[in-house]
Amino acid sequence: MQAMDERHLQERLRHAAEQVAALATAPGADAAVRRGRRRNRHRTGAALLALAALTVGALGGTRLATAVAERPAATAPVGPAAVPFPPVPVGPRARPLGEPWSAVRIAQHDRHYRLAVYWVQDTIGSRRQRLCIAFQAADLPPSSSAGLCTTGDPRVHPSEDPQVVHGRIANLPPNASTVDGVAGRVSSRVARVRVWLRRGQVLLPPVTVAVVDGGAAFPGRYFAMLAPKAARYHALDLLDTQGRLLCPDSSSCHP
Amino acid sequence: MRDNDDFDEFYASVFPRLVGQVFLITGDLHDAEDVVQEAMARASARWARLRGYDVPEAWVRRVAVNLAADLARRARRRMAAMTRLASIPAAVVELPAEDFELVAALGTLPLPQRQVVVLHHLAGMPVVEVATVLRVPAGTVKSRLKRARRALAACLGEGDLEGATSNAGNG
Numbered sequence: 001m002q003a004m005d006e007r008h009l010q011e012r013l014r015h016a017a018e019q020v021a022a023l024a025t026a027p028g029a030d031a032a033v034r035r036g037r038r039r040n041r042h043r044t045g046a047a048l049l050a051l052a053a054l055t056v057g058a059l060g061g062t063r064l065a066t067a068v069a070e071r072p073a074a075t076a077p078v079g080p081a082a083v084p085f086p087p088v089p090v091g092p093r094a095r096p097l098g099e100p101w102s103a104v105r106i107a108q109h110d111r112h113y114r115l116a117v118y119w120v121q122d123t124i125g126s127r128r129q130r131l132c133i134a135f136q137a138a139d140l141p142p143s144s145s146a147g148l149c150t151t152g153d154p155r156v157h158p159s160e161d162p163q164v165v166h167g168r169i170a171n172l173p174p175n176a177s178t179v180d181g182v183a184g185r186v187s188s189r190v191a192r193v194r195v196w197l198r199r200g201q202v203l204l205p206p207v208t209v210a211v212v213d214g215g216a217a218f219p220g221r222y223f224a225m226l227a228p229k230a231a232r233y234h235a236l237d238l239l240d241t242q243g244r245l246l247c248p249d250s251s252s253c254h255p
Numbered sequence: 256m257r258d259n260d261d262f263d264e265f266y267a268s269v270f271p272r273l274v275g276q277v278f279l280i281t282g283d284l285h286d287a288e289d290v291v292q293e294a295m296a297r298a299s300a301r302w303a304r305l306r307g308y309d310v311p312e313a314w315v316r317r318v319a320v321n322l323a324a325d326l327a328r329r330a331r332r333r334m335a336a337m338t339r340l341a342s343i344p345a346a347v348v349e350l351p352a353e354d355f356e357l358v359a360a361l362g363t364l365p366l367p368q369r370q371v372v373v374l375h376h377l378a379g380m381p382v383v384e385v386a387t388v389l390r391v392p393a394g395t396v397k398s399r400l401k402r403a404r405r406a407l408a409a410c411l412g413e414g415d416l417e418g419a420t421s422n423a424g425n426g
Binding site: 006009010012013014015016017018019020021022023024025026027028029030031032033035036037039040 | 262263265266267270271272274275276278279284287288292293295296297298299300350351353354357358372373376377404407
C-alpha cells in the first residue's frame, strides 16, 4: 500500500513534469554555449574592471567621459559589434526572447553607442511581448547601459507601421543623468527615419536616422537615436531609399 | 567536428526534462527555462570535465535547483516591494486539470519542501543525495518530505500520500 501510494505521487509528479517539458522552449545548445562564454567573459571583464577601478582610485581618480553634446547627430551604423552586449534590466518577471544582446553600433553625440534590440516576454499576467531597446556607450563600462521598452500592448509583428519606443534613459553617459532615447522597428521598405523632436511647444529641426538590420538574432530593421536634453519625441517620417515619404498622407507617421 | 557535439545531444535530451522538474519548484515556466538554460551554459563551460561524469545531468540539475532557489529568494524580495504597488498574477501555463491541481498544491509548500519532493520523488534521488545537493542533514530532508507529503495530502484530498516514503530513498 505504501509503495503504491508513493508510485501515485511519483506518477502525478512525472505526468505534470512531462506536460510542462512539452511546453518548454529550448533556446538551443548553441545559445547555452554562447551564454557560457559570455558569462566567462563578463566575469573576466568584471575582474579587470575591479582592477582598473583600484588602479584609478590609487592614482587619485579620473573622470571617465565628457558630457553629452547638446546638438544631436544622425546615427551612423558601423556594422555589427563584436563585443557582447551586457544584460539590461527589463523589469520584474520579464525575460528576453531568443538570444538577445546582438548589437549594432551607432555614432552620436561624438561617441559610439552600441544598440541592442530585443523582445521580451512579459510574464505579468499574459503572454504579451514588448520591444526593448538598450544603449551602451562603447567606451563606458557595462553598468552604464540603459534600456527602454514599449509599454501598453504594441503589435508584435508590425508590417508597415513603425513601432516606436521613446522615453527617458537614466544613467547612460556620465554627467547626463537623463536623456531621451527614441528607437523602434520599421518595415523593410523603410531606409531612413526622420525623427521630429520638440522642446516644450517648439518643434526642433528633424534628425534623419539610418535604419539598420538587426541581424540574424533580430530579424527586422531598426533605428535608434538619443535626443538632446529636454527634447522629447514628437513624430516620425518614414523614408524609402529614394528619400520619398512613405506615409500615404504625406504627414508625419504617428505611432 | 566540433568539440561540443555531444553537448548538443546532451542538451537536447536533458533540457525539457529538467525544465519540467524545475518548473515544479519555481511554478513559473519562464523562470524554469531560464534557470535550466543558465545551468546548461555553466555546464557547457565545463563540458570537457562534465562529459566524463557518469551522470552529467545530475550536476546540471543541482546547479539548476540552486539557481531556482536563488531566484525564488530574489523574487520574494521583489514581490514584497511590488505588492505595495500592484498585485502580480502568476504566469499562465496551460496544464490538464489534474496537473494544475498538483502544481497549485506544490505552490503552497515552502521552497525547501518543494525541492525535496521534486528531487526525491520525481528525480528519484536518494535522501542522502538530496541532502548533499541541498547541503542539509539527511534528517532534515526526511522531515521536510514528511511535512510536504502531509501538506500535499491535505491539499489534494489524498490522505494516503502522507505515509509514502521510499525505502530505497532512505539510504
